[in-house]
Amino acid sequence: MKTPQLQAVVLAARFVGRVHPTQHLGEACRNALNGEYAVGLTLTADAALAQRVSLCAVGALAARGESLQISLGEGPCVQALRQGAPVLAADLDDARSTEQWPVYAEQARAHGIRAVFALPVLSGSDPSEQSGLVLSLYRDRPGLLPEVDLHLAQDHADAADLLLLATPTPSDEEFAHTWLLPTDAVVHQAIGMISYRHGVTTGQALALLRAHAHTRDMDLTALAHAVVHEHLTLPDLPGPSPR
Template sequence: MAHYLARHHDGPGSIAAACRAALQPPCSVGLTLAADAALARRISLCGDGPLADAGETLQINLGEGPCVQALQQRATVLAADLTDPGTVRLWPIFASQAQDRGIHAAFALPAASHPRFADRAGIVLSLYRDRSGPLSPADQHTAHIHLEAAQLLLQAACTSAPEDDPPFLRFTPRQAAVHQAVGVIMQRHHLSADHALDRLRAHAHSRGIDLSDLAHAVVHEGLALPD
């Protein structure tokens, strides 16, 4: 599969679409490359399905959720019911806001680190479903096959173009704004990247606004966050 997609230049977006089509019942699919759990070193490669954008955006905005935990623990995370008390304790805000957006189960499957990137880098395949219930062993197997294909495709793309990142590794405008805002806050307040991102997230949450919208205001409108 990875060989076919590489030859036809379809990229990881087709991996997500193929994975979603193969799962029963269908799930929305997100594919993320990250060096750690912080957005400062995380790229959402693609998404497919009606819940993927909401699920990926929530985890970027909040810094919590199954993909974040999978990156931190380097282990598969299976949240079959976002109303489960244990799940709510792990990700109180994500669990609530995900349900508001129609996500009732979420799963994250990490791949091994890629040699092109830092030791902590890795790919995570995230699955979002509009109903609660476990992910079947057969669907877990299918998802792992597609995840391995995505990793092989990434390796092939990086090996063939060592001087330039392939197009699917470039930030979307929304992601780029957040990364730029983190840099601005680091310079203004003399903070580390993690602390700058925490401050940006905290301000966005306290004001009830989207993280990327706040980042745009910081970068392009000169908005200064309070100390």
């Protein structure tokens, strides 16, 4: 693991022990930056985002940008994790910088997002040892990310990594209460219910939820709410029978 920068240590120390500490950290990041950005922070166990949670979404652009990545399973966060390096998409109209996630880029533009900068937390040279944390900045106009804002955002991303390391491993209920955004909790509840009902893995359950959201042209969170609170049953996957 790399040695943390002093600034990241100081930032993390400010929020240890708080409820929703990463949300406070995201707000601090947004206030520290020189430009106008929305800030999102995600944690994922794999580059396909089959096990992904949103730890922070500060600003409407971030909330929508993060939600789209959950719904579509693609976006700058995925690319940043796969390549182990920042993804600095200064103009979502530039097909060259968005070729790995064209659907995300199109839908992000439709919601007013014109630039996205995804900064992964890099713990070393081995991709398998990375933390899975990515801090993303969203902006409503195209343009390069100034170097000073890049460094400030990276400090806050590293601080989020330290916050996770400094927190004892919680139970699922404690994790949902302390770390996750309310909209993400219902998505994970729905995944668990679909997994049980259809006798499939959580990854397959997420794929089924995404596919159904796409065919109905629904937001993933809205569909998850219907599954959990309105007893909506999705069509069976081909193969395994429901339990």
